[in-house]
Amino acid sequence: MPLTAPCIDKVPDCCRAGLFSSVLPLALFGMLCLAWPGVVQGEVFLVEWAWVPSLDLYLRFRLDGLSLLFCLIVTMAGFFVSLYASSYMAGKQHLGRFFVYLHGFMIAMLGIVTADNLLLLFVFWEATTILSYLLIGFDHENTTAREHARQAILITVAGGLFLLFGILLLKTAGGSMTLSQWALSGDEIRNHGLYPAIFICVLVGAMTKSAQIPFHFWLPNAMSAPTPISAFLHAATMVKAGIYLLMRFHPLLGGTSLWTGTLVLLGGTTAVWGAVQALGPYDLKRILAYTTMMALGILTLFLGGQTVLSLTAATTFLMVHALYKASLFLAVGSIDHQTGTRDLRHLGGLLKAMPLTAVAVATATLSMAGFPLFFGFIGKEIMYEGALAEEMFPVFATTATLASNALMTAVAAIILITPFLGRRPLMTAQICEVPWTMRLGPAIMGGIGVLFGIIPEWVSANLVQPAVFAYHPAREEIRMVLFHGFKLPLLLSMITLTTGGLIYWFRIRLRHFIQTGLDRLWITTPGIYQRTLDLFLWSAGGFTRTLQSGSLHTYLSIILMVLAVIVGGSWFVHIPSVFIVPGINDDWIAAGLCGFILLSSGVVVTARRRLAAIGGLGGVGAGVALIFLIFGAPDIALTQLLVETLTVVIVSMVLFRLPPIDTVRKRARTRNLFNAVLSLCIGLLVTTFLMGVLTAPLDRSLTDFFEKYSYIAAHGRNIVNVILVDFRSLDTLGEICVVVLAAWAGVALMRSRKKEE
Amino acid sequence: MEALMALLVGLMIAAALYLMLSGLLVRFVFGFTLMGNAINLLIFTAGRLTYSDPPLINPGQTILAGQTANALPQALILTAIVIGFAMTTFLLILLARTFDQTRTLDADQPPFLCELPDTGPLASNINIPEKKG
Numbered sequence: 004m005p006l007t008a009p010c011i012d013k014v015p016d017c018c019r020a021g022l023f024s025s026v027l028p029l030a031l032f033g034m035l036c037l038a039w040p041g042v043v044q045g046e047v048f049l050v051e052w053a054w055v056p057s058l059d060l061y062l063r064f065r066l067d068g069l070s071l072l073f074c075l076i077v078t079m080a081g082f083f084v085s086l087y088a089s090s091y092m093a094g095k096q097h098l099g100r101f102f103v104y105l106h107g108f109m110i111a112m113l114g115i116v117t118a119d120n121l122l123l124l125f126v127f128w129e130a131t132t133i134l135s136y137l138l139i140g141f142d143h144e145n146t147t148a149r150e151h152a153r154q155a156i157l158i159t160v161a162g163g164l165f166l167l168f169g170i171l172l173l174k175t176a177g178g179s180m181t182l183s184q185w186a187l188s189g190d191e192i193r194n195h196g197l198y199p200a201i202f203i204c205v206l207v208g209a210m211t212k213s214a215q216i217p218f219h220f221w222l223p224n225a226m227s228a229p230t231p232i233s234a235f236l237h238a239a240t241m242v243k244a245g246i247y248l249l250m251r252f253h254p255l256l257g258g259t260s261l262w263t264g265t266l267v268l269l270g271g272t273t274a275v276w277g278a279v280q281a282l283g284p285y286d287l288k289r290i291l292a293y294t295t296m297m298a299l300g301i302l303t304l305f306l307g308g309q310t311v312l313s314l315t316a317a318t319t320f321l322m323v324h325a326l327y328k329a330s331l332f333l334a335v336g337s338i339d340h341q342t343g344t345r346d347l348r349h350l351g352g353l354l355k356a357m358p359l360t361a362v363a364v365a366t367a368t369l370s371m372a373g374f375p376l377f378f379g380f381i382g383k384e385i386m387y388e389g390a391l392a393e394e395m396f397p398v399f400a401t402t403a404t405l406a407s408n409a410l411m412t413a414v415a416a417i418i419l420i421t422p423f424l425g426r427r428p429l430m431t432a433q434i435c436e437v438p439w440t441m442r443l444g445p446a447i448m449g450g451i452g453v454l455f456g457i458i459p460e461w462v463s464a465n466l467v468q469p470a471v472f473a474y475h476p477a478r479e480e481i482r483m484v485l486f487h488g489f490k491l492p493l494l495l496s497m498i499t500l501t502t503g504g505l506i507y508w509f510r511i512r513l514r515h516f517i518q519t520g521l522d523r524l525w526i527t528t529p530g531i532y533q534r535t536l537d538l539f540l541w542s543a544g545g546f547t548r549t550l551q552s553g554s555l556h557t558y559l560s561i562i563l564m565v566l567a568v569i570v571g572g573s574w575f576v577h578i579p580s581v582f583i584v585p586g587i588n589d590d591w592i593a594a595g596l597c598g599f600i601l602l603s604s605g606v607v608v609t610a611r612r613r614l615a616a617i618g619g620l621g622g623v624g625a626g627v628a629l630i631f632l633i634f635g636a637p638d639i640a641l642t643q644l645l646v647e648t649l650t651v652v653i654v655s656m657v658l659f660r661l662p663p664i665d666t667v668r669k670r671a672r673t674r675n676l677f678n679a680v681l682s683l684c685i686g687l688l689v690t691t692f693l694m695g696v697l698t699a700p701l702d703r704s705l706t707d708f709f710e711k712y713s714y715i716a717a718h719g720r721n722i723v724n725v726i727l728v729d730f731r732s733l734d735t736l737g738e739i740c741v742v743v744l745a746a747w748a749g750v751a752l753m754r755s756r757k758k759e760e
Numbered sequence: 761m762e763a764l765m766a767l768l769v770g771l772m773i774a775a776a777l778y779l780m781l782s783g784l785l786v787r788f789v790f791g792f793t794l795m796g797n798a799i800n801l802l803i804f805t806a807g808r809l810t811y812s813d814p815p816l817i818n819p820g821q822t823i824l825a826g827q828t829a830n831a832l833p834q835a836l837i838l839t840a841i842v843i844g845f846a847m848t849t850f851l852l853i854l855l856a857r858t859f860d861q862t863r864t865l866d867a868d869q870p871p872f873l874c875e876l877p878d879t880g881p882l883a884s885n886i887n888i889p890e891k892k893g
Contacts, residue, residue: 553873556783563777593761597768604775607790616790627797634809635829639837646845650793657852661859664786678781686774693766696806706832710824714817722815722824726835738839745846749853756860
């Protein structure tokens with residue numbers, strides 16, 4: 004289905020792409036509903052195919068209570084977002100691409116929450132990272148959007164690497180790659196020496212994805228994405244992937260004081276920090292992003308706990324948040340779409356113009372604030388119960404929950420009251436309600452928030468309990484009721500609402516206070532991120548400028564120095580102390596030839612004139628040819644003489660078209676000295692190498708073979724020739740190819756020169 | 761004799777590298793040719809030196825009789841000489857063309873060096889940091 008979207012893009016009415024493709028999530032949602040009663044009964048749906056069995060990688064999908072809950076959220080939000088986007092994105096470019104990304108993302112997300120193989124989960128995990136990058140940067144002509152997309156992908160990919168490392172460590176520690184077997188092997192892993200390392204790696208993976216401090220800053224910046232994307236990825240689904248990961252790892256890694264302490268402190272800090280920052284901005288989407296950060300912090304906090312109450316609180320709040328946040332994001336998108344702004348300072352009095360959106364926002368914000376009869380109220384009650392029952396830091400957990408909930412209440416009031424009540428600014432006088440496709444999502448998701456608030460027993464029995472049981476072994480019955488009685492949680496709820504009201508009253512002073520406080524922070528995580536990025540670019544630039552300078556001298560020197568250090572260094576250890584070189588009778592002619600070659604080489608090196616250099620080269624060639632002749636190799640001596648003559652002729656031809664050697668400026672004495680030392684080092688290396696070769700016994704087996712079969716098999720008496728044209732004829736063919744290619748390239752170069760002339 | 765050859769090869773290699781490092785492209789080609797000769801001698805010496813007859817089978821015989829020179833390195837060197845010649849020729853033509861284009865044969869002059877831009881301005885526009893956090 005997503006693959007067909009680009010074709011629909013061509014249809015003039017591009018809304019149809021969205022309408023048509025929203026059938027996919029709806030159909031999936033319907034199928035999940037069919038499986039739902041079975042899952043509530045404790046049934047588990049499982050399919051498996053082998054993918055790479057040698058790597059423990061199986062395409063193994065499993066649908067239990069927790070997966071079902073996530074799948075329902077993903078498909079429901081996916082449906083409303085597709086529907087919404089069909090109108091919201093109308094007239095934008097690349098709509099086909101947009102829906103491909105969107106539904107690709109949805110499928111990857113469903114893959115994460117249904118994968119029963121850890122490596123498979125990781126594959127989908129990375130897929131969501133890449134797709135979210137594409138979606139955040141969808142408006143790719145906007146520099147800010149591109150930068151924010153890059154920031155999100157760098158941070159989440161880094162987290163993904165940590166997760167992968169954690170997976171590998173887990174495998175080393177003997178952990179199973181099958182998620183559903185973790186409940187059995189938990190103790191073994193928790194007592195393993197690698198446990199802390201595994202825990203940290205998995206945690207960092209979850210923290211980056213779920214925007215926990217200090218990796219939180221990409222989330223507010225991800226608001227550069229089109230609003231339907233923010234609603235889908237950054238409220239309802241992707242940011243919850245980290246939470247899902249923690250839930251799945253709970254039976255395996257949870258229960259230690261390391262787990263509980265870290266998660267409670269981390270989650271509490273993130274929640275309060277996010278909630279405080281939510282008061283600061285005027286941009287509605289940014290406010291919502293910070294409240295999402297708060298929600299993710301709260302979820303992490305409660306996942307730190309071991310009790311059923313704590314996990315129930317996390318699971319319930321997950322649903323509460325998904326419902327109200329997706330609804331709010333879509334409603335804010337509607338406001339933005341109709342008025343052209345999401346700035347609180349320019350909004351007001353929209354109640355009459357957009358009544359249905361106003362109702363949707365009202366239900367969502369009241370749920371967010373946790374008013375009685377709304378689902379958020381149930382969530383808050385159970386949260387306080389869970390926080391009070393926390394094994395570690397119950398006071399901290401309760402205080403953090405209370406503080407962030409109170410701030411949430413105030414933010415909810417700001418979101419509800421400022422845009423919809425009060426005086427309507429002149430510039431928004433002409434606006435009207437959005438089309439039905441954009442009203443449906445916020446209204447229904449807000450409506451579900453009310454409905455669930457009235458029938459909490461049904462919700463707890465059919466959604467929360469199967470989900471919690473899927474990752475918690477204790478089978479205590481979970482029962483949520485409309486009214487818990489006059490107990491401490493109710494008192495805390497009342498305190499929350501009152502404090503929230505007070506904060507709302509003093510919001511302007513508080514906002515000023517928060518903004519000035521934030522501006523004074525001298526060390527911030529985005530700053531560290533930026534400096535790290537700059538450092539990478541700076542060092543990469545430095546390396547490139549040093550290594551890729553284009554200087555022949557630098558390149559050669561580096562290669563030769565590496566050779567001298569590595570090869571020479573290793574020989575220094577392994578070299579035989581005595582060279583036993585076979586000494587055939589010393590011959591004055593051969594020794595004289597050696598001297599002649601050396602002398603000629605010296606002439607080439609020191610020559611200041613071209614003629615002298617050419618003469619020296621010819622002398623070397625001739626000397627080498629004579630050496631070949633003396634030691635029984637007339638064939639190569641002949642070839643060498645011929646080739647040497649030709650070389651001298653060609654060198655002379657070319658060289659006298661070029662300027663004389665000594666016209667080039669002199670090099671510094673130190674550089675010449677460096678060159679000489681380096682060359683002599685390599686020369687010494689070669690001499691040592693040859694001595695070593697001569698010390699070792701000669702392996703004559705190949706030579707013996709050629710000597711034996713040269714005439715019998717190839718009917719030739721000149722063994723060297725037989726080797727070249729018969730035994731090793733393919734080598735000779737290669738040699739001919741090189742000669743032809745060189746000639747060809749040479750002709751081409753010369754011809755292009757003539758053309759220019 | 762072999763030890764003397766080893767010394768000669770080492771010195772020839774040193775001379776060749778010194779020429780290649782000099783920074784003048786003409787000398788680079790000289791060094792390249794010299795190095796080809798040095799390496800041929802190296803292979804030849806590694807196959808052992810003998811004052812004996814070339815590896816030829818006498819007429820009327822089917823198998824090589826008596827002590828002769830090692831045929832294998834000779835075959836290798838024969839190939840190497842021809843390829844070395846082809847490469848030298850190609851290098852020379854390249855040299856001539858390079859001079860046509862750049863009017864210099866000094867490898868340390870600007871047309872041969874790449875000047876990369878400083879990363880300073882690049883880094884500053886790569887990301888706009890968020891002020892709050």
